[in-house]
Amino acid sequence: MTAVLERLDVPMVKSRRHAAAPRSDRRPWTFYALAAVFTLYVAALYGPMICIYILSFQDVRGGLVFPMKGRSLHWFVDLFTQVRTGDVKGSFDRSIKLAVLVTVITLVVSFLAGLAFRRRFIGDTFVFYLMIGSLVAPGLVLGIGIGLLFQWLGINASWYTSALGAQLSWTLPFGVLVMFAVMSRFNSAWEEAARDLGASRWQTIGLVVIPILAPGLVAVALFGFTLSYDEFARSLQTAGSLNTLPLEIWSMTLNVTSPSLYALGTVTTIVSFIAIGVSIGAIVLINRRRGTGPASR
Amino acid sequence: MRPGHGDIELAGLCKSYDGITNVVDGVNLKIPDRAYCCFLGPSGCGKTTILRMIAGHEDPTAGEIVIGGENVLGLAPVERRTAMMFQSYALFPHLTVRDNIAFALRVRGQSRLERYKAVDLMMEKVRLTELADRLPANLSGGQQQRVALARAAITEPRVLLLDEPLSALDEQLRVQMRQELRRMQRELGITFVHVTHTQLEAIALADIVVVMEKGKIKQSGPARDVYAYPRDRYVAEFLGGQNIFSGKVEQVGSDHLVISQPHRTGIHVGVQADRRVGIGDRIDLAVRRDDIELMRATSGEPGGGATALPGRVLAIEYQGSFVKVMLDTIPDEEFIAYVPERTFFQDPFNVGDVLLATWSAGRARILA
Numbered sequence: 001m002t003a004v005l006e007r008l009d010v011p012m013v014k015s016r017r018h019a020a021a022p023r024s025d026r027r028p029w030t031f032y033a034l035a036a037v038f039t040l041y042v043a044a045l046y047g048p049m050i051c052i053y054i055l056s057f058q059d060v061r062g063g064l065v066f067p068m069k070g071r072s073l074h075w076f077v078d079l080f081t082q083v084r085t086g087d088v089k090g091s092f093d094r095s096i097k098l099a100v101l102v103t104v105i106t107l108v109v110s111f112l113a114g115l116a117f118r119r120r121f122i123g124d125t126f127v128f129y130l131m132i133g134s135l136v137a138p139g140l141v142l143g144i145g146i147g148l149l150f151q152w153l154g155i156n157a158s159w160y161t162s163a164l165g166a167q168l169s170w171t172l173p174f175g176v177l178v179m180f181a182v183m184s185r186f187n188s189a190w191e192e193a194a195r196d197l198g199a200s201r202w203q204t205i206g207l208v209v210i211p212i213l214a215p216g217l218v219a220v221a222l223f224g225f226t227l228s229y230d231e232f233a234r235s236l237q238t239a240g241s242l243n244t245l246p247l248e249i250w251s252m253t254l255n256v257t258s259p260s261l262y263a264l265g266t267v268t269t270i271v272s273f274i275a276i277g278v279s280i281g282a283i284v285l286i287n288r289r290r291g292t293g294p295a296s297r
Numbered sequence: 298m299r300p301g302h303g304d305i306e307l308a309g310l311c312k313s314y315d316g317i318t319n320v321v322d323g324v325n326l327k328i329p330d331r332a333y334c335c336f337l338g339p340s341g342c343g344k345t346t347i348l349r350m351i352a353g354h355e356d357p358t359a360g361e362i363v364i365g366g367e368n369v370l371g372l373a374p375v376e377r378r379t380a381m382m383f384q385s386y387a388l389f390p391h392l393t394v395r396d397n398i399a400f401a402l403r404v405r406g407q408s409r410l411e412r413y414k415a416v417d418l419m420m421e422k423v424r425l426t427e428l429a430d431r432l433p434a435n436l437s438g439g440q441q442q443r444v445a446l447a448r449a450a451i452t453e454p455r456v457l458l459l460d461e462p463l464s465a466l467d468e469q470l471r472v473q474m475r476q477e478l479r480r481m482q483r484e485l486g487i488t489f490v491h492v493t494h495t496q497l498e499a500i501a502l503a504d505i506v507v508v509m510e511k512g513k514i515k516q517s518g519p520a521r522d523v524y525a526y527p528r529d530r531y532v533a534e535f536l537g538g539q540n541i542f543s544g545k546v547e548q549v550g551s552d553h554l555v556i557s558q559p560h561r562t563g564i565h566v567g568v569q570a571d572r573r574v575g576i577g578d579r580i581d582l583a584v585r586r587d588d589i590e591l592m593r594a595t596s597g598e599p600g601g602g603a604t605a606l607p608g609r610v611l612a613i614e615y616q617g618s619f620v621k622v623m624l625d626t627i628p629d630e631e632f633i634a635y636v637p638e639r640t641f642f643q644d645p646f647n648v649g650d651v652l653l654a655t656w657s658a659g660r661a662r663i664l665a
Contacts, residue, residue: 189387192354197401197452198375207404211391289391 056262075263095245099228106224110175135173139233147237157240166234182216222279302365303455303488304330310360322512335499338509380449388433529665565658581664588660589634
């Protein structure tokens with residue numbers, strides 16, 4: 001009996017010693033190694049972007065490289081007033097409109113697809129793979145293909161037709177995949193309970209399904225918006241004669257040699273952050289209003 | 298509130314999902330108005346499917362469902378005037394307690410003022426008034442159950458259908474909420490149909506217990522009938538509290554039979570009017586565990602008409618009000634005697650003691 005106990009005791013003591021190690025004052029060397037790697041990663045990720053933001057706040061003498069020459073908002077004014085820098089205002093306008101359009105379509109289609117894919121139907125795996133296919137297809141090639149098709153059909157390519165379609169081939173699969181994750185936490189007993197209490201199908205969708213899925217739908221919308229807002233590859237051959245913002249920035253890198261290029265980078269980043277901030281704010285607000293959120297039963 | 302008429306009649310009810318096997322297989326049952334009926338059976342026996350068919354969430358493959366004299370097939374749940382309480386309750390997570398309960402009135406188009414008045418009354422009834430503005434995530438299991446009950450009851454149903462309503466609760470709360478369900482049923486004065494796999498829950502609550510196996514009703518009737526007079530081995534084993542074993546009929550007397558077993562002979566059983574048996578038949582017997590008396594092998598034979606079988610004590614479990622003594626009286630079958638606590642401790646047995654287990658012929662029952 002004691003022999004058995006002793007044998008049992010050995011691994012117990014060992015494991016206790018192991019468990020106690022991280023709690024001691026000294027951290028293992030691996031902590032510092034990993035912290036260094038992480039710091040490098042963050043610096044490499046944000047350093048270049050921050051350089052651009054800083055350089056965009058120079059005054060009229062400013063150039064494209066450090067050192068910083070003066071401090072002003074000159075290049076931001078220049079960005080929206082000077083014609084030689086390109087059609088920034090127009091492309092910004094188009095990009096926002098296009099992103100909103102893409103967001104709405106992505107949201108509606110993803111929501112409906114999420115509802116549909118809860119049940120098996122004939123050809124469901126085929127439709128699913130078709131969707132994933134358009135996600136992995138090279139964007140540039142897909143864009144060229146759409147451009148060619150429009151030309152062949154004799155339709156003029158423009159941002160609200162061919163570019164819209166090209167971007168949807170990218171945002172829809174994303175939206176649907178996010179929606180699958182959201183739907184996996186949806187309990188169909190809620191719908192049944194609504195029906196049991198006398199709700200019509202539309203009432204069930206409006207009063208139960210959409211409100212419960214709201215945080216997930218906001219996430220889908222955010223995906224749609226940000227993916228569209230800085231989409232480049234698929235829009236390149238499909239936007240037609242009028243540029244979207246990423247295309248405009250790209251063409252500016254070829255011929256604009258002033259910090260107004262950097263100012264544009266700062267402005268677009270701010271817009272992105274506003275979109276993300278609004279979305280996250282909405283999700284937080286919804287979750288706070290219902291305690292701990294949809295994950296709880 | 299419109300008058301009751303919550304009597305339910307199921308006639309030849311069948312349900313098949315694949316067209317080959319019947320999940321529910323020809324169920325006939327009458328549940329009187331204002332009864333508390335429990336469907337009891339292991340998971341997969343079709344009890345929940347029956348409940349969902351009565352509720353109108355599933356259509357039967359064949360058969361009829363009549364509630365209050367009216368065939369309700371094809372009607373929506375609200376038109377049937379049934380309400381369902383879902384397993385784990387399915388409370389709407391984005392609505393407060395008040396709005397959850399008010400949901401049925403809201404979809405009917407009642408104004409906020411109107412529906413809140415009705416809801417406040419209902420919340421008082423189930424003692425939820427203080428929790429009115431809470432969200433379901435911030436409620437305990439018992440509170441969630443009360444909300445689910447109130448949400449279903451506000452539709453003024455004539456039948457309330459409960460799908461494993463106590464399974465989400467811990468043991469202590471389960472006993473408490475069991476009483477609450479019974480109280481609500483009496484107060485609302487409507488029919489309750491309750492699905493469970495716990496026999497204790499069923500016999501504690503139900504006026505009518507329906508024991509099911511593989512889509513068929515095995516036995517239905519008042520709780521005491523089903524518990525004390527199980528019809529067959531399945532029901533006896535599922536409800537528990539019985540020693541069950543089989544044997545061959547050796548003699549048929551005017552008032553009793555004598556049964557023998559490979560290991561034991563001379564088992565006396567009273568003749569039952571509803572069971573015809575002949576010499577040589579193999580039959581199953583059941584003897585209630587609390588009908589068995591244990592005596593020391595040395596203290597002599599019991600009186601006439603009684604069966605006395607020897608056995609060794611395998612284990613003893615103290616259960617509070619009684620003591621559970623496990624014996625090897627019938628090899629290959631579980632054999633247990635429930636000895637009242639006071640009796641046991643007057644002369645306690647030990648594991649390994651050889652005892653006589655005795656019962657009078659009338660206590661043994663023949664199973665179908």
